[in-house]
Amino acid sequence: MSSLPIDQSIPELLEALKRERHAVLSAAPGAGKTTRVPLALLGADWLQGRKIVLLEPRRLAARGAARFMAASLGEAVGETVGYRVRTDTRVGPRTRIEVVTEGVLTRMLQSDPALEEVGIVIFDEFHERSLHADLGLALCLQSRELFRDDLRLLVMSATLETEAVAKLLGGAPVIECPGRVYPVETRYAARRLEGAIEDAVASSVLEALVAHPEGDALVFLPGAGEIRRTEAKLRAALAGRPVDVAPLYGSLPQEAQDAALAPSPAGRRKVVLSTSVAESSLTVPGVRIVVDSGLMRVPRFSARTGMSRLETVRVSRPSADQRRGRAGRVAPGVCYRLWTEEEDRQLAPVGTPEIREADLAALALDLAVWGVADPLELRWLDPPPAASYAQARELLRSLGALTDGGALTPHGRRMAALGTHPRLAHMLLKAESLGMAELAGELAALLSDRDLLRGEPARSPDVGLRIEALRGGPAAAFADERARERLLAEAKELRRALSATAAAGESAASGAAADAAARNPAAGAAARATAPSAAAAQAPAAPAADLAHACGILLGFAYPDRIGRSRGGGRYTLSGGRGAFIPEGQPLAQAEFIVAAELDDQGQEGRIRLAAPLDEAELDRHFSDLIQEQETVSWDAGAQAVRARSVRRLGAVVLRERPLARPDPDLVTQALLQGIREEGLDMLPWTRSARQLQERVLFLRRYDTEWPDWSDEALAASVSEWLGPYIAGMKSRADLQRLQLAAVLEASLTWEQRRRLDEDAPTHIVVPSGSRLPVDYSDPESPALAVRLQEMFGQPETPRIAGGRVPLTLHLLSPAQRPVQVTKDLASFWRSGYFEVRKDLKGRYPKHYWPDNPLEAQATRRVRPG
Template sequence: MVDKPPVTSLPIHALLTPLRDAFKCQNQVILEAPTGAGKSTALPLDMLDWSEIKGKILMLEPRRVAARNVAHFIAKQRGCELGTEVGYRVKGDSKVSQQTRLEIVTEGVLTRMIQHDPELSGIDMVIFDEIHERHLTTDLGLALALEIQTSFREDLKILAMSATLSGLPLSDVMPDAKLLKSEGRSFPVEHSYSAVNNQSHWLEHMAKVIIASLNEHATGSLLAFLPGQGEINRLHGILNARLDSSAYMICPLYGSLSAKAQDQAIAPAPEGIRKVVLSTNVAESSLTIDGITQVIDSGYKRQARFNPKTGVTRLSLKRISQASAAQRAGRAGRLMAGFCTRLWSQEEHGRLTQADEPEILHTDLLSMVLDGAFWGVKSLAELPMLTPPSVANEQVSWQLLQTMAMVNDARLITPHGRAAHMLGCNPRLAHMLLMAKQVASDNSDVNFAALACILAGTLESRIRSRQGADISRYLTEALQGESQKQIRNWVNTLELSALGRVDLNQVARQASRDEIAILLAYAYPDRIAKARGVTGYQLANGSGVELLAEDTLSGSSWLVVADFQETAGRSQGKVYLAAELDPQLFTAELEPLVTSLEHGGWDDVKGRFFAEKQQKVGQILLSQTPIKNIDQDLIKQAIEEQIRLKGLSLMNFNEACQQLQYRVSLARQYCPEYDWPALDNETLLDTLADWLRPYLDQVRSLAQLQQLDCYTLLLNLLPWDLQQKLDSLLPKKWPLATGSNVTIEYDDLGRALLSVRLQEALGMQQSPLLAQGKLVVTMELLSPAHRPLALTADLASFWQGPYEHVKKEMKGRYPRHLWPDDPANTQPTKFTKKKTLSSQ
């Protein structure tokens, strides 16, 4: 179970009275209690006897398996049946009643309770356990609870509990909270390191380390941490072939596993059997697995990172943090002294990050943003969040909600958005369900809406067989187990029985290809896909995906992709679930997804502009028709688009233009007191409409574009007084004492270069100064044949040192030219030595 030792022996026991006293004075407490302190069990167990708590206690656990087992343990300690005084509520499963006083909740359940009852009627205490894990739902739940406490319920008590406060900004959102610290309770854990030589074979190496550890330590069970279900299943197969099943029991443990299988992994091993638990990070905290004395840590986790450009989550294998490694190792010392082997080097351990990133920085925020809109905010920044969310991810989420008409342009939630939120599923699926009900009502076809419920259940199912990407193969499978319960809930919530008799099994068997495609297109309009190449597809959002060549859907011209994932190192995402799509639907049920627009472009072969009317689904082109009478603005837009694509070099953007850019850039750097415009390439490309478009009235070809005088266009961006000031501060030429007027070359390194024959620089005491003396000119001294001899920005030092070496080398090569012993005080000349002397 969750905690074997009696609660009176736990370190948290010493804090029960101080904690109770703290809540008599204030309603916010932060509790730091390391692994083994008993904060998840002994503390809420004791609170049930606090006379001052009249209402219900809610405790948020980040993980479902921990929530169920914490509730089981506390109920057993109270001697009550689970679901009476003590209960739990997780997504798809609950055991609560009118008598429940302590309710363990998770997976956004708390957030929904708050949204449906902003006063949290009848609830006195909200406990946030393991808040250091920084799950998205935990961060949002805490923010909403703090909002409630500020606005409606000053008497509401909030307890934030964490194994560590390192890097956790709780004091920022709870500045007045009382801080209490508890000792941990764990036995010594002996650490060792066993780095794998070849990372591609780390799973095989892990199997060998596990077997060696079991042989070395003859008692106790073993807990192995792996990044995901796939690795667990592969390692299970390796160990199953090498371990004696009469002596060892191999138990997987991950979130989508059935409750029965999870209980088996957590329960004590049978007499005479040693248990090997293969777990994801669900076993990192809140959960004590009976009999564990050994931990083998792969050091990996599978991190989901949302890509706002493609609207999909990329899974990648990442190293865990030092904090996570400490939590994992601590599992070996919960009940007695233990051993931990880490499959990386001690040196690498020191390079691991201190703590994991909060989910809010890299996760899909669509559901969270809909929660925010339902609460009444127009930005998540309006809530007391522990960490600000990713700006790009939040922006994408608001845009998608607007596309689905769940919020309006002002980010106010619509009736459609409220109805979607009430369904309690991903907003995409909620949109599909509501659209399906509307179509079913209009057409008196209840089966269409029922099919939407089955598809939603299929997509939300945590357990699915492997039958390829065709989603139609999984519909009857979804009508079993946990997903069936959820499907029937949606049928009831949508009141489909009012439209007719619902036979889900018949609906699943008779579902047509077109119906499935239409429904999925409601949820994933950005993932309509057109074939390109052999197995590749272009999505409407512009990204690419691919099917396995042997998949039954391979060869389909069009798809709607319901589930795909990007993987690090791959240019295209892999399709996991999809449906074949008939493009004829774009002229029928899916016509609202088609947009018509006029597009102007450039024909590279002919070097001329063209225009056409296009019909598109997202970024996928359906059809194109030439436009005869072309609007001049369309031409200008196309020219600008082409310049942005190919760069300013497409025009007559010559060296003079570049020199002007460099000069203005230096003027902005050294003389910012003048109002210099920005003339860098990026700014010019961003402002083409301002400085170039007025001169494009007669331009229809590349040849005409290249006839434009770009230098004059750029120079005109500077008022007359700034042009004069620029010539004064950073001139184009520099007069020499010989009468020569030498060009100054400016470059992208911020230098001003003056290339001059050495004899003409004689008598110059130092390098010229520009920009009010702030920029030293770099002198490139040339031979009489105009070949470089030296490059210096300190002419005085050159005359005193390196010049001697140059003089010795050049005097014999150019004997007719002047190489004086005192160059700084010698009259400069443009001529040979003989002609110079004769003219003096």
Template sequence: MEKKMLPIYDVERDIVRALLDSKNKGRLIIEAPTGSGKSTQLPQILIKKNIIPSGEIVILQPRKVAARMLAKRVAEEVGCKLGDDVGYQVRFEKAVSKKTKIRFVTEGILLRQFLLDPTLSSVGAIVFDEFHERHLQSDVILALALELQNKNRSDLKLIVMSATLSTSRIAKYLYPCSIVKCSGRTFPVEIKYINVNLKVKPIWDVITDVMKKEVVKSDLSGDILVFVHGAHEIRKTIEKLRLIKHFKDALLIPLYGDLSHRQQEIALEPSDKRKIIISTNIAETSITIDGVEIVVDSGLARMASYDRVRGINTLLVDKIPESSADQRAGRAGRTSPGKCFRMWSEVDHSMRPKELLPEILRLDLSEILLTLFASGVTDVDSLEWLDLPNKSGIDRAKNILVSMNAIDIKTGKITNVGKKMASYPVHPRFSRMIIEADSRKCLQEVVLCIALSHGREIFTKKIQLNKCEFSNKNDISDFQPIMRAWLYAYRANFDLKKCQAYELNAKVSRESYLIAKSLLNVAGHSEHNFKDLRPDVSGENLAKVFLVGFYDNLFRKLSKSTMSCELVGGRKGKLVKGSLASDSNVSVAAEVNEIEGKEVSIIISKATAIKIDWVKEIFQDQLKEVEESRFDKGPRRVVTDTTLKFLDLILERRPCSQVSLSSASKILTSEIINGNLRIKGWGDKCDKWILRMNFVSKNYPEYDIPEFSENDKGLVIADFCDGAVSYKEIKDKPVLPFLLKWLSKVQEETVKRLAPERIKLLNGKEVAIIYESSGPKISIILQRLYDVNQTPSLCEGRVPLKVEILGPNHRPVQTTTDLQGFWRESYPNIKKQLKGRYPKHEWR
């Protein structure tokens, strides 16, 4: 489509007029659908119309793939080399120069620019593209940019763009501002819901079934865009689709973030052959793929989230919101009418949220908080936020930064260590590790470990590190064999064949080198190279550095056979098989991941063995020694230990000879109440007595008999356990005497009198009374009721007893509280039915 035909040009005059109107303070919201040309054409319009006379135009993109591809597209359109007038910059990669006027960047790049140049003196306009995704950093940048514009840079233009945006709310936030809406020229897309169960069959099999039934059987034409949630799913889907004869001449093209630049570009290029593009959600926004007429949508995506209970940053597979589903469907209607097959039901769709919860309300805030403190913002509430961050999230982030000595706990201000940490384009954990590594003379090793933690695994398949040829018997860290493997690739100049011979990923190894080299440059050690890397001798220092950065991932092994572990924060997980930390009781993990299956489980990996003396050396103030009593399931008794704790994690236990009797009583009581211990003395007699007490309490309030509750049961058992330390001492001990002590002697006799165990009927026969929560009753064979014409009762006639009447076979034939009515109305029929079956019994 020619530039002038793109829908964004229909509102070009409105855009120019709005940005030149001083009443709007240079603030503009553009609402334009997918494919309208807003991402590529707006910066060109701003340049052509001289809206930004000085300074560059910075376009924020949520994904590095989009930033690079859009920059390449715009550079081609304006006829310049990428990196000249038009460029891009993402983490550890850039193509910019002094001539650059249009710069596409990921959010973290501009956030770091705020640190280096708080007034953004070289920036004339900031364009927030795809703002509806509400990334954490874009929210922060917008808040900082608004404050900057209000205080120092009234000339700074702020433009917020989105295909799906709640304009009224953002307009209120940006007030005063203009709103320009571009209707677009999309074609109708027919939506079909296909209710499939993705838990029964793998997603690639389900997609294959949908393609056969909906595309092949109906002989639909046009390029196809398939949305799944990960690279593995993309590869498996391509394998399955290759087996369909109908697609034998089609190009099956993967599209996801970790592909090479060239592989990503193939998806966008026109082709004479039919294209079937299997993509993650990077094809949902910003990137426009021409020719797509069919969308097959799994309705899933990997979404960044933070589990506050477990303290884990994680990417979890989840259902996309309605706004994302609309974006995906819109891809099929850019150039002609299209079809979208959604692999979920209409009911499911109606229950999905309209939009995702903003990241600022669901992610770890420590990196953002450090950046804000470094830029002079110490009071987060002082900024005008579109959504105010949760206080709990801010407090947790502060605690992490205080523990890393980045924030002074007394003054609440950033420390020199914190300022230095903020200068690194990595998470505070890693920046703190770099500073620690520099002081411990293992900087090269640590920056390489950080680089190796940023992308895909260096090995092309899963391996057990303790059995691979790069491991050493003296290794204490999983990173040591990984570093040796990388060193082999480095010395082989990342040669593809040589790397493949050892099942190493040459591309990942090279990318790790570039990241590590960049970090060395920031650290001021550009003279270092990695030829003298020392994986063999750096174990202890490496461990101490990881302990500083990942102190809250310290864990203790609970079982050597199952590798179950307990981490700081009470989290439970399993150490991966083959870890070099397997033999250590205490270790620290660089990765703690949630894995989804039938249940969400925690997998601990990239671990390093730790000696308790090292924890004492580094975190003396966070250690505490306390006496703790617990129930030991082996001897089934309460024992008392002296425990050494780091935060809430027990590092070691030492047994004490003396056990506190009061603690023992509480622990034994808890074990009984929770059902872990069964006491034989609490039987039917105890339960009956409680029912009798509560019966009198309810029906004779004048006697002040207290109601006995579940909480009272705990008090009785505590009294029962008093003086004991083992299960053996209490398992056969009778409980009833302790239960009787609940009442005074007078009250006890009152209960026995008013709620007797047995009652004498009018015919002289005695029968046991059954006390239930619903009321008392008797259960008696019909023949024993002869001559009893009145319903027996308790409480001086206040409470009639329910009478469960049994046949000769001891089965109930009727339950009543009206014996006179029974004999008159029911008995004749019952007699008629039973007399023939039981002729030997008395029948009157």
């Protein structure tokens, strides 16, 4: 084999692993670490014949690494070197190096926590920080602490904060390996990209092929859709030229992947259109040109909605640099970046670990199988976010994987053994008992991959249409044939896994029955009589009305929180409480009940992208355990009355409701009180006397806190205490108008308080003219008395209340009842202000009585004293 940069670092690595149980290898892209390191470890004494497990983040990289190592040994895959990925295993009795995807490692640990046959686990491309890699490392660390102190761990990465990983491993030595990178010229876009990314990519590729006549081009695009569209543009533009266009992404058939990764024949060039799969874990030979869209597609989980979506985002700085470096592996190269230098300065300095933003349901189930409820029992670089993890555990409980106390159930163990998302695993197991395992396998495959439909039919949210296409029906004419073949293989593999878990469950049940029979023959006979068998579990039930509704039933098992009922106009209320809609013009929007398998979580109402119909009879039959019968007595703001109903509901979806003839009177009263809290105290019949009573008490409270707080806020908060006893039998706002609110409020005062209230905060004051005038307490800081000036003649001082502590604010009025003076000091007014006012009033009201000495004059209500 030709020399690679990693070769000079391998002796140091071997020595480190001989001394220690762990190491961190930081090697630049292209250094050769993925394929050289496992082979170099085969002869290590400490391995003692055990296996080497090499983890790769993607199936494509796992297969490629295994094939390359096997070829370097002159062997076929499955001899010394093999691989295990989902739906594809190539290992044999002589296999010493197993290249696996990270989810496979979790299954291996769950079946054998000590990894007895494994000498070292190598985590490759750990900088990608996938959820499975973080989980696998956490489980391996605990396995080593509890079972295997000789298990060695090696973490390899091209771009990684090595200090943090070394510390997590317990002070591991760090080996640095420089890469062999030729100079790469970087070219930026002149202005910010607008329009379709495919147009800009195709244009840049064509420009680069002309400007640089040697070498192949590697193009980075966010996803398969963009790759297909760019491929079509380039094939049309390059027709007749010696340039091949090859897509490269994880779900492509093996032969298509091999074509993308093979060297170009003499006299021909190649343009490889890839997702981020070629960023670091794969070597594409002959590349001297990189065209980078700067975009990648990542899953984002929303704890608010409980849903994940694929989101197109900007790459991070390390990812952009790795992509650029691909142009300098074999010779000097060039990288076309489809973003400006200003945008480049804004790239995130590091990527976000998947564990921070992913759906954690599968991780929570894996930890439950491991025997861990609290993830903080393990060691993580980044622990799972508490809110997302709690939501994941709640989902598992709703699917029957966990008990209410959080313990793993036998159903949950079978779900985990299937190796798919817990929602889909639950659907598969439920379908098994209905004789619908084949359809469930097809649905699970469809929901785990990108849409197989193309063109206008892909706009339809109908899942049944996709099943029809998958089965070769008329809709197959609009299907991607490669995707169809892949999904059929995936569905077959899921059915095989389902059968395997059924057999394992039957074996476990038989073992438990045998143990019981040994201890108690009668109990053993009972266990045999009641234990379900795999054959019985697959006995068909009554068939569903049609394929569409069969899909709806199965999807309801996977997404019980997304069963929806129509609100009209294609809008639905989902059982989980969300609103959602089906775009206009889709026949499925006419369904009364649907199950939304895929929808976005944008805004208040998500757009339903995949769904199937249900009817109420199917809900009754298959989801009765989720349906609740409730008697509800609540305030109806629209009717302004208490509404008592018997409600049959599935989560937030109301199935049926009817009025309650004799609701509990106490519940009616409580609902009416809640209505008052929601609507405010204005619902009550506030008379002037009731408001004045409230104001008088609030006035006195300013000087003595033993008086109750009768502010609107406090009265609303305590409405059940002071009002509750007086509204028995009332149901509506109209009924409340019969209340004598002043009497109700006054009844909450003690006898002594009522006596003092009249003394210290009287409703009226008798003035010198003999008039009994009301006191205005609307301003508790300054109670006021409005009185004609002539009625106060002979009054030397301002009248006082609150036991003489508070002078009234006098609004002295003209004969026309207009204010001429406002004062709290009547004596001062008589001494000075009166004579100015008298002069003005005498001119305007000459017939009225305006004495020279107001203190000795007779007060009068008339024009002159009688």
